[in-house]
Amino acid sequence: MEENKDLIVILQQIQQKALEALQKINSSEDLEHWKAVFLGRSSEVMQVFKEIPAMEVGMRPVLGQKANIVKTELEKHFEAAREHIQQAALTNSITQQKLDVTLPGRLPERGRLHIATQTLQEIYRILAEMGFQVYRSREVESDEYNFELLNIPAHHPARDLWDTFYTKKDGIILRTHTSPGQIHAMHEYAPDPVRIILPGMVYRYEQMDASHEIQFNQIEMLAVGKNITFGDLRGTLEEFVKRMFGSGVETRLRPSYFPFTEPSAEMDMKCIACSGKGCTVCSGTGWLEILGCGMVHPTVLMNGGYDPEKFSGFAAGLGTERISMLRYGVDDIRNFWANDIRFLKQF
Amino acid sequence: MKLVLSWLKEFVDIDGSLEELASTMTMIGLEVENIQLVGLSLPEGEHLEHVYNGLAWDKDKVVVAEVTEVMPHPNADRLVLCKLKDGQGEQVVLTGAPNLYDYKGKGALSKPLKVAYAREGTTLYDGHQPGKVLTTLKHMKIRGVESSSMICSEKELGISDEHEGVIILDEDAPVGMPLVDYMGDAVIEVSILPNMVRDACMLGAAREIAAATHKTLRNPQPKLQGSGPKIEGEVKIQITDPELNPRFVFGMVHSATAQPSPYWVQRRLHLAGMRPINSTVDATNYVMLEVGEPLHAFDYDILKKRAGGKTPTIITRAAKKGERLTTLDNVERELDDFTILVTDTAGPLALAGVMGGLESEITDSTRTILLEGASWNFIHTRRTVTSQKLQSEAGYRFSRNIHPALAKLGVELCLSRIAEWSGGQIAVGLVDAYPKPHADPALEISAEDIKHLIGISLTLEEISDLLTRLEFGCRIEGDHICVQCPPHRMDIGEGIIGKADLMEEITRLYGYDRIPSTRISDALPPQRVNIQDDIERNIKNALIGIGLQETINYRLTSPEEEMRMLPGQAQSAEKEYVELLNPISQDKRVMRSMLMPQMLINLEKNIRHADRLGFFEIGPVFLPKTNEALPEEEHRLCVGLAGLDQKKTWDRKESRKLDFYDLKGIIEALLDALHVENVIFNPGEHIFFHPGKYAAMHWNDLEIGVLGEIHPKILGKYDFFENNVLIADINLQLLKKTLPLSFRSKAVSTFPPVLEDLAIIVSDEMPSRDVETVIRNAGGDLLTNVALFDVFKGEQIGSGKKSLAYNLTFQAFDRTLTDKNIEKTREKIIKALENQIQAVVRKK
């Protein structure tokens, strides 16, 4: 009996001693050491287990049970301590790994389309939704396609509207507008109806300054069909301008003259820089000229292979660099083809 | 065109504000550019839609006054003292105006001089400073004489730049009246559209305003005397070709004396932008500005002398090539055969419709004036204006087509003005040669026409009303209107074109802003594919995904700029370009034939602004074709790299230079994005590139592009510091041929792969592509990937040799492979390497 009691006391002492030792531990290494000492093969608890077979039979279960309780208890505390120490270590390491998040990140190289392309593509997208498909034609053109077939005969005063670059080959010029594409397209489409846009580079013989370039992108719309009206022209352009500049934008249509359209018009938009109050962008008028347009002239329809008694159509054109300039406040058109990365990377 | 408000009011009542008037004009096609206020004050309103400038004259301070005596200044010869009444009292005003010297010391004037008088405190323009500088009149002492007010010049009041003397107003000017009430005015500058030259005059613009505002137009009426000597028999007209000169009208004035015109005439001319000369010349200019018909005055006595004292015969004809005439600007001109001439039996007198000749010009001593009004072929006139580089008011108008009816009206009006302002007697009648009278078009239009083209429903009465307001004759007949064009319109065509012209007139007057906005009701046309566009967009998207910046250059360049890219002596001068006849500058005189030279310049220009540059451009180059007028426009892609492979950052100081394989990787990634297969990169030679760092891209037998490092000799001609420059150039038309019509994805195996390394030693000359081909062919289906992970050269493996190390991936779709499964394949690969390319497999 005494020995039994002794062992029980010893077990209690072992537990007390082990737990006290555990209290002081705060590193994984010490903890592992503690485990070896108090739960290892040669630990005191294990010694007690070894001694149990030598005890009297009646007492063995009690002692075995008691020893198991102590062992389980120590194991439980060991797990708890291990959990605690790991947490502490993690917290500690996290605290020490604090970054200066205000340091700049490592930027990957970001590719970009040229701003001129971005604007063109945006216009393609908007007009594609309205049923207009892209049609391209050449940049070095014949006088015939650039002028004559568009109802601009040689020496006609209307030619003053375009300052032209001539090449050394007789009758070959740099196109002054994308309109020659109207004739190319009509020849290709007739007698089917047409709904296309003609984008691309055009050329003007001009002194270059902040608002004049010798080379710029233009987009023209052309719709030909049996029931196309001036009202359709207005409605289509208004829709386009709203998509491009916002639904609140106000427009007006004003008479103008182009030899290849009749009636001809220009569309003005309330200045987006000053909302119509007058500023330097709109020269104080509150209006910005953005589109030239009109109903396709009967002569042009005929030259394109359509009977003007049966078919009608509208055309509208705009310079797209000017659109970029208005939207992004670019004040010098010469930025566009200078290819200065400091300009290009802003878009 | 400068339209003078008071002048317009002579022909039409204008009762709205200037702002309303300007808006009305803009909305009917007379776009107002700016408005110059001449005495009038700025319209009220928070926001003005037009640009105003000019000077308002204070009603209380600037008035009509009269000078009753001009006295010498006690201490200065160049100054005079004027006794002046301004309706409130009498004062003495100091002035230095030379046009008052004549009256100095003559005592009280029998006829007082009416002047524009500004009292102390008036703000006006400083006459002594260039431009328009405002100044306020203050009390001061000039050479001992008190002065606080002034008699004004046109410059000081903002009428013109004239500051040679003070304004002497017409005699009927009421003393004491605020000057602004007497002659306050505004000048509305409008841009005249090429088809609206009829409105480049006061009457034409007034007609548009009257039509737009439902007012009646007051047409000017010539006042001609009913008796006197006749013109008949004094001059003969001979028109050689009525196509060139449809009409020619002469009028005559005897015993006219050129003198200064009445002040109101001078003022109107100045406001309209012309200089008053003398009463006779002014009369011709005045009528041109009034009704739009340029007129020409000959000295009749000179013509008679040239005809040897006989009746002069005026002949109009085309010039003979090389014929000469000295025009009144004193330039001797060599003429083209398209130029129309006014001649007499002794030779050329004037460039018809453009400028008179020097010899027959009227002078101050001219007594008998022969006045010409004519109409000229506008195409020929325009060609003359262009070829002679001779801009004139007459040339501007005649080159835009003036109605022949105006020739007669212009002459009649001008005759009465000359008689009024220069004195003299108008010869009775005109000599009017009109061999081929102009037929004003007669057209038909229906309500259906308008509905169909414009999209609005108007009744025949409404259409008729709109056209009638513009002086078209209208007669409704059944379902249409018969329209007769008025005799001042040259812009209305015949038939279907005339109908379109009428519809523009109807819509313009109806108001563009009243047209309802509609959606296209026509069915969507058949859609077509634009392959070229799709490809270019795909390429652009792929390249920006790889981190490249798109550039766009001028398509214009110079041969020198392109040849700068050729090393040393290799410059070929005989290269053909699309060359401009009228280049804007020497460095932009041809269309580019390559993209690479501009890419090099783009890189050079930016290398100092960035560690790493990666650019691409897609666009046409222009290649002349033999026997064809139009050049080939070949679309190409150019990719350019320069600098470091990675940007430096705060913790990454070292970075290597970009090299051939960076560029090749980009091109391979692009081909991958386009699903292009079987493009091979072959070594070769190219004048632009480093011979060892260059490859041509081949697809079947086509060379679709080139890439490489720029030749060091070329690089030396640019400023790239120590950087490598790499450029690829691809022909997009050829690249298009490599594109698969479609591509199919491959399944991904769910069974684990077996990974193996394989290292072999081969001859240094052996292209790695060949090694890989041998491995792949031997590896069969199980070998799913071959990746080169190391290339090594060194003493250990012997000179002239290299070691290549590969990761091989073996994988099956139906089972997990074991080492055993691939043993045969591995042996096959090794045997193939040993047998086919004499490779030595390195043992692990």
Ligand SMILES: [Zn+2]
């Ligand atoms: Zn604005």
